[in-house]
Amino acid sequence: MNNQSLLERSLAAVWHPCTQMKLHETMPLVPIRRGEGPWLEDFEGRRILDAISSWWVNLFGHANPRINAALRDQLEQLDHVMLAGFTHMPVVELSEKLSALTGHELGHCFYASDGASAVEIALKMSFHFWHNSGRPEKTRFLSLTGSYHGETLGALAVTDVALFRDVYAPLLRTADRVPSPDWRHAAPGESPRDAALVAAVALEAHLAAHHAETAAFIVEPLVQCATGMAMYDAEYLRRAHALCEHYGVHLIADEIAVGFGRTGSFFACEQAGIMPNFLCLSKGISGGTLPLSVVLTTDAVYAAFYDDSTARGFLHSHSYTGNALACRAALATLTIFGEDDVINANRSTAAQLNERAAALAADPRVRHFRNTGMIWAFDVSTDDPLFARRFHQAAMEHSLLLRPIGNTVYFMPPYVIGSDEIELLVAGTQTALDDVLP
Numbered sequence: 001m002n003n004q005s006l007l008e009r010s011l012a013a014v015w016h017p018c019t020q021m022k023l024h025e026t027m028p029l030v031p032i033r034r035g036e037g038p039w040l041e042d043f044e045g046r047r048i049l050d051a052i053s054s055w056w057v058n059l060f061g062h063a064n065p066r067i068n069a070a071l072r073d074q075l076e077q078l079d080h081v082m083l084a085g086f087t088h089m090p091v092v093e094l095s096e097k098l099s100a101l102t103g104h105e106l107g108h109c110f111y112a113s114d115g116a117s118a119v120e121i122a123l124k125m126s127f128h129f130w131h132n133s134g135r136p137e138k139t140r141f142l143s144l145t146g147s148y149h150g151e152t153l154g155a156l157a158v159t160d161v162a163l164f165r166d167v168y169a170p171l172l173r174t175a176d177r178v179p180s181p182d183w184r185h186a187a188p189g190e191s192p193r194d195a196a197l198v199a200a201v202a203l204e205a206h207l208a209a210h211h212a213e214t215a216a217f218i219v220e221p222l223v224q225c226a227t228g229m230a231m232y233d234a235e236y237l238r239r240a241h242a243l244c245e246h247y248g249v250h251l252i253a254d255e256i257a258v259g260f261g262r263t264g265s266f267f268a269c270e271q272a273g274i275m276p277n278f279l280c281l282s283k284g285i286s287g288g289t290l291p292l293s294v295v296l297t298t299d300a301v302y303a304a305f306y307d308d309s310t311a312r313g314f315l316h317s318h319s320y321t322g323n324a325l326a327c328r329a330a331l332a333t334l335t336i337f338g339e340d341d342v343i344n345a346n347r348s349t350a351a352q353l354n355e356r357a358a359a360l361a362a363d364p365r366v367r368h369f370r371n372t373g374m375i376w377a378f379d380v381s382t383d384d385p386l387f388a389r390r391f392h393q394a395a396m397e398h399s400l401l402l403r404p405i406g407n408t409v410y411f412m413p414p415y416v417i418g419s420d421e422i423e424l425l426v427a428g429t430q431t432a433l434d435d436v437l438p
């Protein structure tokens with residue numbers, strides 16, 4: 001196998017995600033033979049730094065020896081068993097550990113295999129909770145402008161990305177929207193906290209008028225990743241939590257992208273000191289090895305389904321719900337968090353990257369340079385509609401995997417990124433900017 005023949009076979013047989021396939025007439029696919037640590041390698045031995053953690057899933061590098069050893073051990077014991085009517089050690093241990101990480105406030109774990117399914121589960125559970133509680137009129141959902149919660153029809157209904165949503169609009173029961181607390185919306189002289197307070201006022205107005213028919217408010221805590229790494233002050237989450245509680249509306253925290261240490265705390269909600277009614281996790285949960293997602297919820301929600309009537313139960317399922325291998329990968333991921341004191345180690349990695357990126361942040365072409373935990377982003381002043389594509393290709397020339405969202409360039413590196421790789425990332429980004437915007 002070589003690069004070229006893999007490309008040809010892929011284009012003939014594989015329909016790639018989030019892609020206009022015709023684009024590959026001019027922009028080649030990137031063939032990958034192997035991965036190791038933060039690096040990907042093609043068939044000719046060319047290495048690329050995976051500076052976006054393969055769509056934000058990879059925390060501890062590719063082919064991580066500890067996760068791989070756990071998977072090998074699990075493979076010898078149990079690959080998979082249906083979770084309806086059956087149970088196994090990895091799913092029980094993982095549920096206990098995740099619940100402990102919420103201080104046992106969210107003590108019930110419901111599993112699926114991808115993020116969008118976790119979102120659908122949280123939405124269905126919230127609605128069904130109200131239905132079982134004698135409030136069947138609570139059928140509406142609320143989300144933020146610029147929200148992204150996945151692309152199945154239910155998740156798309158709470159997603160605010162026109163390009164992904166508009167063509168399917170006739171199929172969707174689109175959610176209500178309130179303004180994002182994105183700190184870039186702050187007026188001159190206002191702080192990020194001021195922007196959060198302004199958005200919270202709009203949320204309160206909406207809930208005051210519509211709480212009776214609203215089941216849940218779904219948010220991406222601290223960073224709205226997919227629509228360009230919009231970052232916001234934790235005060236918004238505190239207000240949203242209090243308002244939802246006051247108006248009897250569930251709060252769903254979609255931590256699919258921001259959980260597992262990405263924002264600097266294990267869960268992003270910790271920085272606001274709040275606990276949602278539903279917590280959705282996926283992406284980093286298995287360290288980037290296997291698909292897995294989970295929704296955690298409270299005793300109160302669980303109790304509303306617990307009954308002699310089958311129909312009052314939550315009858316949702318997926319074939320691979322609670323897959324033993326994926327749960328074992330997640331357990332190995334949690335073990336690494338403990339063994340390597342990852343949250344603290346990330347603090348010094350982030351400080352190092354910020355120091356190295358100071359000149360980039362001050363570059364006149366760079367606007368709103370921002371950082372939350374292990375996420376960095378900046379907006380580039382350019383009218384070039386092809387900027388994202390051109391920057392991606394220029395970065396690849398410098399051995400860097402970066403995929404801007406519109407005019408926003410972001411870094412979401414695996415936590416194992418080292419000093420030399422930070423140097424390459426920042427220097428390569430500056431050179432790629434020079435290439436694209438001379």
Ligand SMILES: *Cc1c(COP(=O)(O)O)cnc(C)c1O
Binds near residue numbers: 116150220254282
């Ligand atoms: C990626 C993502 C999803 C969807 O997860 P998939 O596994 O791609 O379905 C949902 N919410 C957020 C915040 C995400 O970043």
